[in-house]
Structures are given as structure tokens and as C-alpha cells.
Amino acid sequence: MGFNTIAVHGGIKDESKSAINPPVYLSSTFIQPDTETEGEYCYSRGNNPTRASVEDLAAAMEGAKFALATSSGMAATSLVFELLKEGDKILINSNVYGGTWRFVSNLFENRGLVYEIVDDFNTYDLKDSDAKLVFIETPSNPLLEVTDIRRVCEAAHKKGMTVIVDNTFMTSYLQKPLMLGADIVIYSATKYYGGHSDLLAGLILLNDEKLYERFRFLRNTLGGILSPFDSFLLMRGMRTLALRLDKQQENAKGIAHFLDSHDGADRVYYPGLKSNRGYEIQLEQAYGPGAVLSFELNEKDYDLKTFVANLRYFAFAVSLGGVESLICRPSTMTHESYKKELQVKIGIRPNLLRLSPGIEDIDDLLDDLNNAFIKARRTL
Ligand SMILES: Cc1ncc(COP(=O)(O)O)c(C=O)c1O
Numbered sequence: 608m609g610f611n612t613i614a615v616h617g618g619i620k621d622e623s624k625s626a627i628n629p630p631v632y633l634s635s636t637f638i639q640p641d642t643e644t645e646g647e648y649c650y651s652r653g654n655n656p657t658r659a660s661v662e663d664l665a666a667a668m669e670g671a672k673f674a675l676a677t678s679s680g681m682a683a684t685s686l687v688f689e690l691l692k693e694g695d696k697i698l699i700n701s702n703v704y705g706g707t708w709r710f711v712s713n714l715f716e717n718r719g720l721v722y723e724i725v726d727d728f729n730t731y732d733l734k735d736s737d738a739k740l741v742f743i744e745t746p747s748n749p750l751l752e753v754t755d756i757r758r759v760c761e762a763a764h765k766k767g768m769t770v771i772v773d774n775t776f777m778t779s780y781l782q783k784p785l786m787l788g789a790d791i792v793i794y795s796a797t798k799y800y801g802g803h804s805d806l807l808a809g810l811i812l813l814n815d816e817k818l819y820e821r822f823r824f825l826r827n828t829l830g831g832i833l834s835p836f837d838s839f840l841l842m843r844g845m846r847t848l849a850l851r852l853d854k855q856q857e858n859a860k861g862i863a864h865f866l867d868s869h870d871g872a873d874r875v876y877y878p879g880l881k882s883n884r885g886y887e888i889q890l891e892q893a894y895g896p897g898a899v900l901s902f903e904l905n906e907k908d909y910d911l912k913t914f915v916a917n918l919r920y921f922a923f924a925v926s927l928g929g930v931e932s933l934i935c936r937p938s939t940m941t942h943e944s945y946k947k948e949l950q951v952k953i954g955i956r957p958n959l960l961r962l963s964p965g966i967e968d969i970d971d972l973l974d975d976l977n978n979a980f981i982k983a984r985r986t987l
Pocket of ligand 1: 679680681682704706707744748773775776794795796797807808809926
């Protein structure tokens with residue numbers, strides 16, 4: 608089956624009423640067969656039919672054996688970090704989603720955990736590392752840096768390390784980290800999977816049964832499950848993932864080329880541009896560059912505040928992956944958890960803007976950006 612066929616026909620069907628869509632099981636508890644037997648479903652924190660259906664679909668789309676749906680992307684990340692015990696170390700790439708960084712930089716110390724920031728996994732030698740987990744976001748948020756997943760996995764596995772890939776920017780449509788050797792894939796399904804900016808959700812995908820059972824235990828114990836209604840909404844979004852992402856990616860390519868030749872952008876970060884450091888690796892390991900891009904506004908000639916204020920279709924808001932276009936300023940929004948000195952060190956500058964084009968018509972989006980540049984031009 609092709610990706611779209613899986614996306615449309617996957618998930619657990621409800622045979623009993625011949626309904627095209629599964630019902631939303633809002634029941635928190637389920638009647639048990641007798642005193643000795645536990646039924647298929649018992650209590651919705653542990654398992655729920657609507658959630659099981661979206662998990663079935665997510666696993667099929669990823670080509671994974673197991674999926675777990677969580678209440679948000681951060682709930683998925685938190686479960687993965689629960690694998691660490693006091694004294695354990697993780698390696699993490701230098702720019703990751705600000706919420707992930709907030710977790711690592713604030714909660715690790717209390718738990719006796721250690722982290723090391725890796726500037727570039729493509730040149731980093733894992734041979735001498737004593738880390739337990741390797742956490743990669745590729746392309747990274749917000750600088751769209753690309754990590755060679757296969758290379759890292761090969762080196763990490765020689766040392767017995769577990770590799771986690773946050774695949775939020777790519778989705779299973781554009782990149783399949785498990786097939787490149789990763790052990791665990793996580794998503795903020797709030798983004799492209801949901802696709803309509805109307806829910807928060809997370810996903811964990813993996814092939815290892817023991818690890819899957821561990822995550823099920825942890826999720827049931829900690830409680831960060833995806834609700835039945837959000838499971839239903841998420842599944843509805845997932846049916847059209849590829850159609851939306853194709854359009855968004857085309858829009859992102861058009862915008863990247865527009866910005867690249869506009870004097871309003873000092874620098875454009877997008878792995879679909881040949882000038883980008885990660886272009887070749889991206890071409891090799893993914894089916895496209897994705898639909899998120901960032902650029903540094905030329906503040907010498909353009910006023911950032913006026914530029915943002917004059918956009919009509921790009922809403923100034925955090926998040927990404929919805930059908931509507933969004934723009935945000937990572938240094939004060941999604942990545943404000945990074946201390947200023949660290950932002951400077953890793954290149955998250957105050958004039959960096961991150962774009963998530965939606966599915967609008969490209970001509971309107973380009974007009975919108977062009978018009979905002981005209982309004983924001985400083986008078987000579
Ligand atoms: C790459 C990435 N990972 C994880 C998250 C966290 O997901 P959520 O907001 O669903 O908790 C985000 C959110 O922006 C993200 O961009």
C-alpha cells in the first residue's frame with residue numbers, strides 16, 4: 608500500500624455498525640467479564656479503543672510495530688527521558704525545540720542526569736562517549752540543521768546507546784528514522800499530524816516490544832494519555848497528512864527561493880536550498896526538505912516589528928504544521944528557554960524569524976511577504 612492508502616484505510620475499524628469512521632469511546636471505564644478475567648479494555652488511562660485506533664494508524668504510517676499516543680509532544684519526550692536513571696547522560700543537538708531544552712536544562716540536574724550539547728553530530732565522534740541516550744532533532748528547530756541519522760545510529764549502537772529522533776518537522780511521510788536505524792521516534796503530533804491547530808498530541812513509535820511495554824507502564828503510571836476525542840481529531844488530521852504536506856512543502860520551497868534573493872533576508876535556513884549545509888544529507892535520507900524555514904531579517908534596512916505587524920496571512924504565533932501560515936520569533940517565543948548567551952552561541956539571533964507556510968496559494972503568501980517588506984523598509 609502507498610502512504611496515502613495507508614493513511615486513509617489504516618486504524619482499527621468498527622465492524623459492528625459498518626461506520627466509515629470509528630466511534631469516539633468517551634467511556635473512562637469498561638465492564639469486566641468476570642472476577643478472574645480482565646477484558647480487552649479496562650480503564651481509559653491504560654487503553655482506550657479510539658486511542659488504540661489512532662495508534663494503529665500511526666504505527667502503519669511509520670512502518671513501526673508499536674505506537675503510543677500521548678497528551679502532547681512534550682508528554683512523549685518526558686516518557687522517553689524517564690528511561691534515564693541517576694548518573695545517566697544524554698547527547699543532544701545544539702538547537703532543539705525550546706520545550707525540550709527547558710526540560711533538559713531545568714529538570715536534569717534535580718534528577719542527577721547529565722547532558723552534553725553536540726554542535727554537529729555529523730562530525731562528532733561517539734567512540735569515546737559514555738552517553739546512554741542520543742537525542743536528535745533533524746532538521747532542527749529553529750535552524751533547520753540536518754543530522755545524518757544512519758551515521759549516528761551506526762556509531763551509537765556500537766556503544767550500546769539508544770537513539771531517539773524527534774521527527775516532528777518531517778513526519779513519517781518525509782522521513783522514516785526507524786528504517787535509518789533509530790530506536791525510538793517521537794512527534795509533536797500537534798503539528799503536521801493534527802494539521803489544523805486545534806489539538807495537542809504526541810506520538811512515540813518503536814519496534815522493540817520490551818521498550819514498548821515499559822512506555823505503556825510509564826504512561827499509565829504518569830497519566831499523560833491522549834484523550835478519546837483528541838485521538839479522533841488526530842486521526843482525522845492524519846488521513847490528509849501527505850496532501851497537506853505536499854502543498855506546504857511546495858509553498859516553503861517557493862518562499863525559501865523568494866527570501867534567498869530578497870535583500871530583506873540576510874540569511875535563509877532551509878534544507879531545500881542547495882546552499883544549505885545539510886542539503887545533500889537531507890536529499891539522501893528524506894523524501895523532501897519539509898515545510899519549515901527560518902530567516903534572519905536584514906534589520907539594517909528593515910524594521911522587524913513593522914514587518915511582522917504588516918503580514919496579513921502569516922499569523923504571528925508559535926507552533927507550526929497547521930493549514931494556516933504562521934510566523935514566530937524563536938528568540939523571544941519558542942526558544943526563550945535558552946539563556947541569551949546560549950542563544951548567541953548557537954545562532955538563535957533576535958532577528959531570526961521562523962515560518963510555517965500553510966496550504967494557502969503561493970502567490971498570496973509571496974505577495975504578503977513582499978508587501979510586509981515594502982512597509983518595513985527603513986527610509987533612506
Ligand atoms: C520539534 C518539536 N518537538 C516537540 C515539540 C513539543 O510538542 P507539544 O507542543 O505538542 O508538546 C515541539 C513543539 O513545538 C516541536 O516543535
